[in-house]
Amino acid sequence: MAPKRRSTPIIEGRVGMYVCGPTVYSDVHIGNCRTFVSFDVIYRYLMYLGYKVRYVRNITDVGHLEGDADSNAEDKISKKARLEQLEPMEIVQKYTNGFHEIMHRFNTLDPSIEPRATGHILEQIEMVEEIIKRGYGYEANGSVYFDTNKLLRETDVYGKLSGRKVEDLLVETRDLKNQDEKRHPSDFAIWIKADERHLLRWNAPWSEGFPGWHLECSVMSTKYLGERFDIHGGGNDLKFPHHENEIAQSYGACGNTPANYWIHSNMLLLNGRKMSKSEGNNITPVQLFTGDSPHISKAYSPMALRFFFLQAHYSSTLDLNDASLGAAEKGYRRLIDTYNTLKGLSSTVSKSEHALAGEMEQGIQAAFDEMNDDFNAPKAMARMFELCTVINKLADGQLSTDDAGQHTLDTVTKGFSDLLFVIFGLLDESAAGADDHMDQLQGLMQLVIDMRQQARLNKDWPTSDKIRDTLNAIHIELKDGKEGTQWKINEK
RNA sequence: GGUCGGUUGGCCGAGUGGCUAGGCACAGCUCUGCAAAAGCUGCUACAGCGGUUCGAAUCCGCUAUCGACCUCCA
Numbered sequence A: 001m002a003p004k005r006r007s008t009p010i011i012e013g014r015v016g017m018y019v020c021g022p023t024v025y026s027d028v029h030i031g032n033c034r035t036f037v038s039f040d041v042i043y044r045y046l047m048y049l050g051y052k053v054r055y056v057r058n059i060t061d062v063g064h065l066e067g068d069a070d071s072n073a074e075d076k077i078s079k080k081a082r083l084e085q086l087e088p089m090e091i092v093q094k095y096t097n098g099f100h101e102i103m104h105r106f107n108t109l110d111p112s113i114e115p116r117a118t119g120h121i122l123e124q125i126e127m128v129e130e131i132i133k134r135g136y137g138y139e140a141n142g143s144v145y146f147d148t149n150k151l152l153r154e155t156d157v158y159g160k161l162s163g164r165k166v167e168d169l170l171v172e173t174r175d176l177k178n179q180d181e182k183r184h185p186s187d188f189a190i191w192i193k194a195d196e197r198h199l200l201r202w203n204a205p206w207s208e209g210f211p212g213w214h215l216e217c218s219v220m221s222t223k224y225l226g227e228r229f230d231i232h233g234g235g236n237d238l239k240f241p242h243h244e245n246e247i248a249q250s251y252g253a254c255g256n257t258p259a260n261y262w263i264h265s266n267m268l269l270l271n272g273r274k275m276s277k278s279e280g281n282n283i284t285p286v287q288l289f290t291g292d293s294p295h296i297s298k299a300y301s302p303m304a305l306r307f308f309f310l311q312a313h314y315s316s317t318l319d320l321n322d323a324s325l326g327a328a329e330k331g332y333r334r335l336i337d338t339y340n341t342l343k344g345l346s347s348t349v350s351k352s353e354h355a356l357a358g359e360m361e362q363g364i365q366a367a368f369d370e371m372n373d374d375f376n377a378p379k380a381m382a383r384m385f386e387l388c389t390v391i392n393k394l395a396d397g398q399l400s401t402d403d404a405g406q407h408t409l410d411t412v413t414k415g416f417s418d419l420l421f422v423i424f425g426l427l428d429e430s431a432a433g434a435d436d437h438m439d440q441l442q443g444l445m446q447l448v449i450d451m452r453q454q455a456r457l458n459k460d461w462p463t464s465d466k467i468r469d470t471l472n473a474i475h476i477e478l479k480d481g482k483e484g485t486q487w488k489i490n491e492k
Numbered sequence B: 001g002g003u004c005g006g007u008u009g010g011c012c013g014a015g016u017g018g019c020u021a022g023g024c025a026c027a028g029c030u031c032u033g034c035a036a037a038a039g040c041u042g043c044u045a046c047a048g049c050g051g052u053u054c055g056a057a058u059c060c061g062c063u064a065u066c067g068a069c070c071u072c073c074a
Helices: A030-048 A076-084 A088-105 A117-133 A148-154 A166-170 A213-225 A236-254 A285-290 A302-310 A322-343 A355-372 A377-396 A406-423 A435-457 A461-473
Strands: A014-019 A052-057 A137-140 A143-146 A188-193 A208-211 A229-235 A259-265 A268-270 A318-320 A476-481 A484-489
Touching: A014 A030, A014 A213, A030 A052, A030 A088, A030 A229, A030 A259, A030 A268, A030 A285, A030 A302, A030 A406, A052 A213, A076 A088, A088 A285, A117 A137, A117 A143, A117 A188, A117 A208, A117 A213, A117 A236, A143 A236, A148 A236, A188 A213, A188 A236, A208 A213, A213 A229, A213 A236, A229 A236, A236 A259, A285 A302, A302 A318, A302 A322, A302 A377, A318 A322, A322 A377, A322 A406, A355 A377, A355 A406, A377 A406, A435 A461, A435 A476, A435 A484, A461 A476
Parallel strands: A014 A052, A014 A229, A229 A259, A268 A318
Antiparallel strands: A137 A143, A143 A188, A188 A208, A476 A484
16 A cells, blocks of 8 residues: 555455544544545545445544643643643543534545544543553553553564664663663553642542543554554654554554554645744644635635645645645636536447547556546546546547547546545535535526627627626636537535 | 755646656637637656766765654644
């Protein structure tokens, strides 16, 4: 799955995929959205290939600490609850709802299972016990730590994923606070004794406390996908320490590493710089949808954003700015509009032997081939845009639809439709919402177009222009072509 | 400070040794009553310096720069 690797599922015909979900202590970050859109396309494509995919994406609602991990730090959910004077679960519910709403606007599919950390406390306690039993964990003052030093001595699994060297992990040069409980600086907490102000707490053999952040993913991936599964994904910034520690925990509890393939999506930049709330270089999904931000000149639709994300490979950083969003919006429209043009084409020849037919079928096949190479959506789209030129020439009469043949037109139409809607998960926004009254709208528009055509035949330009301009003002665009006038609804 | 990864034409972005995507923007043209839409044509870039090679955006080294991780972050 990952770059230039050929994948073989552990169980034939099935794929297990775990993706680290959000910590629900605030509104979802736009970079987070990019990550989940990337994995949505991977999920969709694997299903398209015929795999039965179990896609598990968690909700982190406990254990994710602020600042210095382990001792003095405060749980993110707990802190927010204290500040807003709400129950922690109210915070969790509020931001989980918001997260789902935004993801649905991006037209991402729901995961097969969306487990919560707080729903798996028992399993987490059991895993801590197992880790201790196997000698990879130790207790200190009611907290339990993972013994990374032991793991490093015995195996080469720790540090491999993130390319860290054993010496670097062992020789910790930074000043860390509250290291007294740990035997070694690189050890990390798997159970944390709660202090007085901590709201989220459960009884465990070692103390009343709460699980370490990394533990939930190990527990929930194991529970729903097994000790070994196919794909583990997440943002690049989770590679270390989060994913490295997951590997350690799985090894400590089960004696093996959890995932066959690790997929990491890269960061989203804003105006060429990293997003940072404190420096004001930040934008939210809602601000993008409404245009209410100094960073952008107008609103951008969820589908324009989704297309924008797909124009870069998931493993590359992507720079979000007003100009590139505008370019994506237009590219998205062109692709959808050309598909709608394609749907209307037909040929009197069922199967053509002309070179054009082969060219078009190879073109659409090439797009799928790109997806087979590490889910390369930007390259797949490039192949589709090349076909757009051909499709528009067919519609324009510059190429003959009979040279293409009905079979080829059908093949390309099917391929376009599958790629655009099933795999990329795009929607035709101009068509959405109008379904109920589409028949009436069609009839009405045909009447208006006929009347304008009559005016044009009479050379009554003021009337024909008034019709066109008035429609334009309400975002209905008329397109005069050789075959008559077409219309479409544009984004406001 | 350490480790790792980027630096591609006006902008965004593919691309791991010769065939040098794609989108947007821009210019000219075709079509059009005028436009719009659509089409055609043009726009040949790989941070800098040095090296390896018959040949490098692609490999190696140095420099600059941006970023990630090392400490919460997708």
